[in-house]
Amino acid sequence: MxxxxxxxxxxxxxxxxxxxxxxxxxxxxxxxxxxxxxxxxxxxxxxxxxxxxxxxxxxxxxxxxxxxxxxxxxxxxxxxxxxxxxxxxxxxxxxxxxxxxxxxxxxxxxxxxxxxxxxxxxxxxxxxxxxxxxxxxxxxxxxxxxxxxxxxxxxxxxxxxxxxxxxxxxxxxxxxxxxxxxxxxxxxxxxxxxxxxxxxxxxxxxxxxxxxxxxxxxxxxDAAPSPAGSMPVVVGNEFGGVLFHEACGHGLEADFVSKGSTVFGGKLGQAVASPIVTAIDDGTMPSRWGTLGVDDEGVPTRRNVLIQDGVLVSYMFDRLRAGQQGHQPTGNGRRQSYQHLPIPRMTNTFISAGAHSVGDIIAATPRGLYAKKLGAGQVDVSSGDFVFAVTEGYLIEGGRIGRAVRGATIVGNGPRALHKIDMVGNDLKLAPGSCGKEGQMVPVSVGQPTIRISELTVGGTGVVRPGAMQV
Amino acid sequence: MNRVAEYLIDRSRAQGAEEVEVFLSRGTEFTVRAFQAEVESLVAATSRGFGLRTLREHRVGFAYTSESDPPALDALVDEALRNGRYNHPDEANVLPERLPVPELEGLVSPHFESADPQRKIQFALDLERRAIAIDPRVRRVSDAVYSDGSGHVEIYNSRGLEAQFDRTIAYGVVDVIAEQDSEMQSGFAFTHGRDIQSLDLDAAAKEAVENAAGLLGARPVPTASVPVVLHPHAAAMILGLLGGSFSAEAVLKRRSLLAGKVGQAVAAEMVTITDDARLPDGLASRPFDGEGVASQRNELIRSGVLQGYLHNTYTARRTKGQSTGSAVRSYKSVPEVGVSNLVLTPGSISREALLGQVANGLHVSQLHGLNTVNPVSGDFSLGLTGHWIENGQLTRPVRELTVAGNLIEVLKKVVAVASDIRFIFAGGFCGSPTLLIEELPVGGT
Incomplete structure (x- = not known):
């Protein structure tokens, strides 16, 4: 009917x-x-x-x-x-x-x-x-x-x-x-x-x-309180992709670009990430949480490469912002329900797989934090600053996974962190999530392989000694 | 009685429900966004829906719909009763005793209905224009919004309850961008009331600009443990995080930080917290709760000591207590337990005097990542923006900083409470004055 x-x-x-x-x-x-x-x-x-x-x-x-x-x-x-x-x-x-x-x-x-x-x-x-x-x-x-x-x-x-x-x-x-x-x-x-x-x-x-x-x-x-300070952070695959989603993905939504409120505005064609980073938003992936036949403006979804080898190649558009900026809509016009206007939103967004195994990445890290699972997070789109809870974390000591730590958060700046990604794993996985923006929740997927960020601020409740990592 | 409610109650009873409750709500929305001196978008709507709760052999059945034609209403009754068949029976599943519901004045502005839509549109345009005119470093406004709504709630049940109320709300929101060199910082402010006349456009514009411009030049600082001053908004957000722990439902499900602590000191002596659904200017005020139980003022923490929890009819029955009128819901859900207007009682010293007690410390204007806080353990490690304090004065702005601790520990370490209460939406309508926390670990570079 x-x-x-x-x-x-x-x-x-x-x-x-x-x-x-x-x-x-x-x-x-x-x-x-x-x-x-x-x-x-x-x-x-x-x-x-x-x-x-x-x-x-x-x-x-x-x-x-x-x-x-x-x-x-x-x-x-x-x-x-x-x-x-x-x-x-x-x-x-x-x-x-x-x-x-x-x-x-x-x-x-x-x-x-x-x-x-x-x-x-x-x-x-x-x-x-x-x-x-x-x-x-x-x-x-x-x-x-x-x-x-x-x-x-x-x-x-x-x-x-x-x-x-x-x-x-x-x-x-x-x-x-x-x-x-x-x-x-x-x-x-x-x-x-x-x-x-x-x-x-x-x-x-x-x-x-x-x-x-x-x-x-x-x-x-049995986990020890997390240390605080600046250190290399290895972010786990699957839901770890929430970091890219929040800290960079939102900044690539064309309404923020139209309003000049994103750090990624005006940077098409420029290097915005380390050359080993390719990021994609794909609304056509079979059975995924954020997949759509057509978006909520009737636009067929597509596979949109956002960042190719570190270079920004596309934003995510709805019809209105595409028209304003002289682009094609990308199938990202979405709404929570009939009670909401369509706005540019992500669908299934992920960092593409790279060359390294997780083992390689850990072994190449003398010391740091392995944020195997991330929890919720928040980002300020205009400054790019983000914060995320680490829900399963371990110390990395001498290239090996050490003891579990709890209560850690990672804090940083999206654009700077993108440049600091220095290893990308081969274990890409996606996870479902619910994304909120302007009071509208929509289903999305986030995803990535295991990645390493050479330096991030880690917040924790553990003993704090400036300059040295303590447990 | 409402015709639909009567039909639903009669039909549910005819099909075997022993007790029946119909929750009906409808509302209006009018929202205008301005951008670059033009209306960007306008939304106008009315909406409505029905939630049906049935009880049979102490099993709760629930279903909702936004449709009101006869086949949809019949399907609603069938679904609620069918859902109820699978639910666990619990003797505490009862409808509230029928008691008189007192009126609550002041929830509706007499000027709400008559406000001219053009004036509302002008408000959004003016908000943007005013914000751009204040500081040369703020040339752009990412969001300038006027929004209002009226809500109407009716509850009917098979014990003869017939209750209804109306409420109006209006607010303006402005989000600005300050720029200097290649740095961008955003700042936000809002103004609220029962109608457009009660909004303070100038104050909101000024505050948003100050918030954004004040952060320009923010730098990370080294890791340290220092005294922390929480701006009323930051303190109210912490209060909002704690809100869930006052719920007896959370206590029963072992998800409350405050479980088993009634009569114990859970905060510093200068901390008193109440949940008051009858607060005159509270945007969450209402004469009765989501089950039709009269609203009341509930003292939760008095001089640092936990007094009790918030209850709906179910949790009250399970713990052999009284409902505190704290059932919260929409037509899409069964009544749960939640806060309304949650208030940390202001102290007597001014904000300036409070800051004056800090020789070297951190002032937190905004907390980031509140959704990362574990509400069961209370542990948090949050990002923040704010300023360093030197000799009682806010000096350089800071960024990429975390502050860590535990919600209960923060309450226990409160050493000064100012008199400058302000409210925000943080779960409930939460209000707090500026707070001084003795010391917290701050993670930076």
Missing amino acids: PLVDQSLVDSVIKRALASGADFAELYVERKRNQSISVEESKVQRVSSGNDRGAGLRIIHGGVVSYIYTEDLSSDGLLKTAELAAAVGQRGGGRFALGQVTGTPHAPQPVEVPPESVDPEAKIELLLEADQAARDVSGSIRQVAVAYGDSAQEVLVANSEGMHHEDARTRVRLMVHAVAERNGEIQTAMEAPGLQRGFEFFDETSAAAFARAAAERAVMLL
């Missing part, structure tokens, strides 16, 4: 243009989700939701107006169109939107739609994972496991005659383990997910992820 009848879509767009706007676009979304959590080994919060709504965007002389509604009836949508025509602002600017080229990719294949699966089967998975985590050690005090799926259907139609649909089905598991010994508490989490149906769990062992989280929480109980 179409989200909205074609003839109604046409009438809505026509009516939205009534006050002379240059462009009108209707985005219709329906999203169903289910979530289940198990805490204290008991099934809690089996819940489900149904979101449905539409957003109407009009552009007039470069000024964007946006009206959204949950009322998808013919009356409701036509009233929304009239409101858009009435409150829509008109600007003196030139109207330019980047041209849409290419054909939409098919949605990612889904063998077993999650909503067709009995909640009983989902619960069974969670209870198994819960038990696996608890079996790891007597020090495990608390385990929380959760399951979530969502199925989103979107329609993008506009006054240029576009009428594209896309469907995105996602399943994810989350495991959070808390270990405690002598009043000391440590936590760890794992959260695998893909754009697949429930068949995801045929290949992914929920119990194995649960065990991994529990083992790490227990291991951290």
Whole structure:
């Protein structure tokens, strides 16, 4: 069943243009989700939701107006169109939107739609994972496991005659383990997910992820406080890519470039990273968390090389910024829901694989920090300064992995850190994440192989002696 | 009673629910962004949704929808009851006793509805223009926003509860860029109230410019352990991080730093913290919580001693206590436990007098990476921007610096509390004055 009848879509767009706007676009979304959590080994919060709504965007002389509604009836949508025509602002600017080229990719294949699966089967998975985590050690005090799926259907139609649909089905598991010994508490989490149906769990062992989280929480109980100071940092693969995502990726989003608020503005063609760094944003990767058939403006996604051998070759564009800057849209116009305007966002963003094994990288590092897993982080796009928590870290001593450390953070500056990447591993992996910007959350992948940054500031609670690394 | 709510309650009961609750919310949004003396974008909308909670044999069922046509409402009832079948039964799953809900004045501005959209647009344009005119080093504004919204909440349940309230909020946000040589620094400020008339545009523009320009020339400093002064915004962010630990739900799930510490000293004696959902100017104020229980002022830490936790009906029942009116939710979720307006009570000395106590130390204006803090252990190591303090004066700006510690340790090391309280959104609506922390390790070069 179409989200909205074609003839109604046409009438809505026509009516939205009534006050002379240059462009009108209707985005219709329906999203169903289910979530289940198990805490204290008991099934809690089996819940489900149904979101449905539409957003109407009009552009007039470069000024964007946006009206959204949950009322998808013919009356409701036509009233929304009239409101858009009435409150829509008109600007003196030139109207330019980047041209849409290419054909939409098919949605990612889904063998077993999650909503067709009995909640009983989902619960069974969670209870198994819960038990696996608890079996790891007597020090495990608390385990929380959760399951979530969502199925989103979107329609993008506009006054240029576009009428594209896309469907995105996602399943994810989350495991959070808390270990405690002598009043000391440590936590760890794992959260695998893909754009697949429930068949995801045929290949992914929920119990194995649960065990991994529990083992790490227990291991951290023995970790020493991290030293503080400046040192080489080896950043682990997979979720380590969050560092590039936050510290550089956001700075390559074209809205920040348009506003001159990113350190990467005006640097196309320049060396912005060490020559061993190539970075890519690819919205077409099969089954990945940030993959889209078309973006939320109907633009087919692409594989976009952002940095080639250290040289900045592209920013990430939505249609509006592409038009402003005379570029092609790159399939990065995304929105959290029908309640939001599309803005340039990442999809699946990663640093490409290099030549070295992890063993080589560690062996080549006399001393430093091995930040095997990173947690959350934050970056100031205009200065490029970032901070990240290290959720699994080890000292490197004499080219070997030494004792585990806890409570470390790494602090630095994105552009400077890019130049200081002096080794890139061959173990590229991606991980799902949820990325926030301007109050909008969208699903993305981050990723990288193991990399070494020759110098970063490490913050920790350990004994501090200026100039010397102490444990 | 609302027609939809009545239908949902009747249908749920007919299908076997013993108790039923309908949470309905609707709201409006109006947001204008200005850029380079033009409107960049305008968003206007109304939205609404329904959350349905059913109880059957002490099992909670929940589902939500944004659709209100009859088939969608029937599906909502089916889903809530189906979800409930799988949930663990718990005797503490009950709806609150029906008690009178007092009114709360002042949540709605009488001028809100009548405010002219053109005036709102002008506000965003003026905010940008004003910010650019203050300091030659600030020539660009990356974000100048006016936004307002009205919210309407109704709760109905099968025990006869019928409660509703309205609330209006308006705010302006400005984010500016200061430049000098090849360095860029950003600065942010916001102004808030119940309507556009209560916003202070000039003060916000000035503050954002000062914040950005004040950081130009920032340099790293060597690693050391020094006295740390937290600007009210930085202190309020720390307060927000601590907020989750006051939840009895977190205590029950062993995720609270404050578990088992009622009656114990968890902070310095000069620290008093309350959560007050009836605070007159609090943007999180409301007459009742997400289950319809009357809001109240909850003293959490008095003179350093933990007084108790925040409860909803479920956690109160599990711990044989009383709900503190702290159920938080949207129509998309079941009621959880959370803070509203969380306030660290101001002291009597001025900010200047507090700074005067520091011969050599660090003033923290912004903390970075708050999402990296482990709320269970309380350990943190955060990035920061701020200034070095010499003889009570803010001197050179600093950057690429970390400050490390533990949330509880910070509360215990408070040695001075100023009188200059300010509020920000940090989980709840959190307010704190400037705080002096005895000493914390600061990691630099």
